[in-house]
Amino acid sequence: MARPREHSAEELRELALSAAGRLLDEQGIEALSARRIAAAIGYSAATLYSVFRNLDDLCWHLNAQTLGQLHAALGAVGGSEPRAQLHAYAAAYVAFARAQPQRWSLLFEHRTSPGVDIPDWLGASIERLFERVEAPLRALAPAASEADIRLQARTLWGSVHGLAVLQQRGKLFLSGDQASLRMLPTLVDQYLDGWLSARGELR
Amino acid sequence: MARPREHSAEELRELALSAAGRLLDEQGIEALSARRIAAAIGYSAATLYSVFRNLDDLCWHLNAQTLGQLHAALGAVGGSEPRAQLHAYAAAYVAFARAQPQRWSLLFEHRTSPGVDIPDWLGASIERLFERVEAPLRALAPAASEADIRLQARTLWGSVHGLAVLQQRGKLFLSGDQASLRMLPTLVDQYLDGWLSARGELR
DNA sequence: AAAATTACTAAACAGTGTTTACAAAGTAAA
C-alpha cells in the first residue's frame, strides 16, 4: 500500500554485510563507517539503521559470517587419528587468523559499548569451537570425565588462541617469522603429553 | 627569552599521562579523547600535540607505563622452586589482566594506524616479559639448548596470554567464573610435564 | 483525484583527531 522497497530488508542486510566485508578486507577496520558502507551499496547511511540496530550490530553480523567461515575451515580438516586431528585444528585456526587478519581481529577486538553484551547466538557459535576440540580429546582419553574434557578443551584451545593472537601482533612479540609455526605443534604435543602421561594413557 | 612555560615539556607529558590513565581506569577507552585529557589538566587539546606526536603516541606511552606496572607485579612474585615460580608468574599475569582490565586491553588491543609499527622501546619491553620466563625454564632443564628455552618460553607464555585474553572476554567463552583459575595451573603443569618428560628430566 | 502509507534521504547534532592562524605574555635590546 505504499512505495515498494528497492530491495527487501533481507536483501539490504545481505548487501550491506557483503559491502562491509569487502571494505574490511581491502581497507581495514577504519574503513567500516556507516557512510562508506551505505555509499558502497548506493544507499544513504540512515538507511542502514532500518536493518541494523546500529553499527555495532552490523559488526556482530559480520562476525557471525566470520565465525561461519572459521567453522567451515575447521570442518574441512580431515582427521584420522585424534592427535593428528587436534594438530590440524590448531594449524587451521592459526592459518585462518593469518589469512583473514582483518576479519579475525574484528572478531576478537571489536569493543562493544560498555554494558552491552555479545548476543547469545554469537556466544553459542563460539562455544561450538570448543566443542569441536572435545571429540578428539575424548578419543584420546576415553576414561576421562566430561568435566575434565571440557576443562582440557578450553585450556588447550585458549592457549592455541593465545599463539594466534601473538602471531597477529607479529614482529613485536616473536623474532622469527615461522616461530609460531614451530610453537604450535610444540604446544599441542607437550600439552597432550602432559595430560595423558598424568592419566597414564600416553603411548 | 620569551614567555615561560606553565609546566616544562616533561611535566606536561607526565600530567597528561596521569590524567589519561585516570580517565582510562574510570571511564574506559572511549574516554581517551584529546579534548578530555587536555581539559583534565587545564590545557587545550592542541597543546597535547606539542608533547606527543599524536594520540596514538600518547597511548603508547600509557602502554609503557602499564608494562612497567606489569613488570613490577611480576618482579614481586617470590619464587623458590622454578616450577612454583612459573605458576606464580602465570597467576600474577592473569591477575594483572583481571585487576587492570582497561589498561591491559589498551596494551593489547590498541590498534595503530596500518603501516605504523609499534615503537622499538615498547617491543623491547615486551621481549623482557618472555625473558623472565626463560630463567625458571633453564633451571628446570639445564641441558636444554638456548634455542629450545626461547621456544618453550614463548610458547608457554603465549598460551598463558591466551587464557588471559579469553578470561577478559569473560562470560562468552567460559561458563564458570573461576574456570580460568583452574585452567591456568592445568596448562602450566601439563605443558611442563610434556616438555620435561620428553627430555627425560621429569621428576 | 485525494488520502494514506511507506522508503529513503538531507541535514542536524554532538562528538572525534589534527592543523593552523593568531593572541597573549614574557624577555631582550634600544
Add this chain to the structure above:
DNA sequence: TTTACTTTGTAAACACTGTTTAGTAATTTT
C-alpha cells in the same frame, strides 16, 4: 621605558564519525 622579538597556548576550522529526525518523494488504496 619603549620597542622588537620569541615562545606558549588556544580558538577555530576541517574533515571526519555514529545516530536521530524531519521531511520529500513514490506508490497504493480509497
